[in-house]
Amino acid sequence: MVGIGLNWWQAIVVIFVSQMISSVAMAFNSRAASVYNIGFPCVARSVFGMWGSYYFVGARAVLAIIWYSVQMYYGGEYMYNMLRAIFGHNFVNIPNHIPTSAGITTNTMLAFFLSWLVHLPFCYFRPYQLRRFFWFKTIVSLPAMFGLFIWAMVNTNGHIGSIYTASSRSSSATAWLILSGINSGMGNTATLITNQPDYARWAKSRGAPIWTQLIVNPIAVTVSATVGILATSAVNLKYGTDIWNQWDMMNLILDNYWTSKARFAVFLCAFAWFVQILGTNIAANMMSFGADSSMIFPSFINIRRGQFLVELLAWAAVPWKIVASAAKFETFLSGYGLFMASVVAIMVCDYFLLTKGNITIGSLYVPTKANKNYWYHGGVNIQAVIAYCIGIALPFPGFCGELGASVSTSAAHIMDIAWLTAFTTSFVSYYVICKIWPTESQREIKEKGLGWEQLGIDREYYDSTSPHDEEYVSGATEKNFAKAFSDKN
Numbered sequence: 001m002v003g004i005g006l007n008w009w010q011a012i013v014v015i016f017v018s019q020m021i022s023s024v025a026m027a028f029n030s031r032a033a034s035v036y037n038i039g040f041p042c043v044a045r046s047v048f049g050m051w052g053s054y055y056f057v058g059a060r061a062v063l064a065i066i067w068y069s070v071q072m073y074y075g076g077e078y079m080y081n082m083l084r085a086i087f088g089h090n091f092v093n094i095p096n097h098i099p100t101s102a103g104i105t106t107n108t109m110l111a112f113f114l115s116w117l118v119h120l121p122f123c124y125f126r127p128y129q130l131r132r133f134f135w136f137k138t139i140v141s142l143p144a145m146f147g148l149f150i151w152a153m154v155n156t157n158g159h160i161g162s163i164y165t166a167s168s169r170s171s172s173a174t175a176w177l178i179l180s181g182i183n184s185g186m187g188n189t190a191t192l193i194t195n196q197p198d199y200a201r202w203a204k205s206r207g208a209p210i211w212t213q214l215i216v217n218p219i220a221v222t223v224s225a226t227v228g229i230l231a232t233s234a235v236n237l238k239y240g241t242d243i244w245n246q247w248d249m250m251n252l253i254l255d256n257y258w259t260s261k262a263r264f265a266v267f268l269c270a271f272a273w274f275v276q277i278l279g280t281n282i283a284a285n286m287m288s289f290g291a292d293s294s295m296i297f298p299s300f301i302n303i304r305r306g307q308f309l310v311e312l313l314a315w316a317a318v319p320w321k322i323v324a325s326a327a328k329f330e331t332f333l334s335g336y337g338l339f340m341a342s343v344v345a346i347m348v349c350d351y352f353l354l355t356k357g358n359i360t361i362g363s364l365y366v367p368t369k370a371n372k373n374y375w376y377h378g379g380v381n382i383q384a385v386i387a388y389c390i391g392i393a394l395p396f397p398g399f400c401g402e403l404g405a406s407v408s409t410s411a412a413h414i415m416d417i418a419w420l421t422a423f424t425t426s427f428v429s430y431y432v433i434c435k436i437w438p439t440e441s442q443r444e445i446k447e448k449g450l451g452w453e454q455l456g457i458d459r460e461y462y463d464s465t466s467p468h469d470e471e472y473v474s475g476a477t478e479k480n481f482a483k484a485f486s487d488k489n
Contacts, residue, residue, distance in 0.1 A: 001181050001229070004243050008160060008233040014178055015225045016183025017050035018061045019218040025193045027218065028348045030209040032359060033197030033457040040288070041194040041295035042364050044343075046441070047350045051379030056295060056343050061292035063191045063336055068285035068310050069317035072119060075277045076112035077247035078090045083111060083269035084254060085263040104320045115274070116314065122282050123307035127202075130282065137279035143226060144272030148246065151253070152231035156238045159483045160230055179416045187337025192341045194289075195288045198288075204404075206456075246273055285308055338399055340424035342391035346384050354434050357453035383433045391426025400412050 001011035032043050040060065048182035057243050083091045083328060094107045104112070122130070202211040235252065243249050250266045290306030301309065341405075351357055363373035376382065398415025401407035435444060 030200035
């Protein structure tokens, strides 16, 4: 945010607002998973159809590859800090044999490779086997985060300023820059919003994911970002630099304070940040790609194999090109967040307004015409596809403009609010289309007179009473469910 031209307090406000919006979207999109204990691929099947879901799950999988690669590159930068702190000029002065056009040097490539190598063994573990690692991640992250902030405040005497000011821009230009910042903040969490079911499926109660997302996420992200923004603003003011990353600040420390104590402190700090980025990458990208890819190619890939696959595909994303500058990275976040917003909008609209929170679990695994609920039209929910196309159509010209095409100012401004535009447009479009032309699943729910999350209530009752013969009681309503089960016994 600071890198694209906002001053420090504007950046903090923008991040908080974007994370509040993100958290609300996360909370809504995790509901189906916490009730029915199903992941994103299954929720996508219920909404987009048995075959239509492949595109949307595949699109999320592609983003997981990109994000996994980008986060791994972040880890490579912290690895660079650690190697420099240990070996000094022997590492920094390694001869560069990579062309300048590649956008990376030999020593940075070495650091990236080592980061990649550290990720490799974690592909083998199941989520529950990593619990202690995530506790370790939490414990070491907080001292590193606040330690770097404290150093910056002490070193600069707390003089917070910024070389980025809005004085040379009009109020209108600043407003659009702020909206663009909020949009890129949404893009930063767009993939997490989309596949929240992959995490919320493990919830022990329906409400477990709600408040943690609504409260913890905006506070944690904003506090973390705030100490980083204040630290970089103070350092940039004192040293006349253009720093907006933690690894750049640690390099600055080594540039100005080449002592054994400083090198040891930088090593510990960089190690802690590396552990943090490793945990984030495992949870947010590696596991989600494993789940998505196992749905797309179930005969060949399971979740563990999918994790090893994304490890290999990380090289193809060329992340050092993506994060070459703040402007390029902001473009990347805004653009790809646009395509995920429409997916989330349709999923939320279908669950909360059109199917009353009812999902027929058994039908999620019937990929034939015999599937009365989710076969739709040849396995594709045409209504959802139409709403998706409508949602991305409005901001799409602006997206093309950010890729280099010549577009109008209006199109560029719409792109500045692409996530909200795509979400709102798809949400309203899908609701209107389905009210006029309801899907088979929606008609069946209406004909049966199912109440809110009725199938979830029936399922919970069955699971708590009997471990077998689910077919007999599936579809029973709340009023006759107890009687049906009693008669069966």
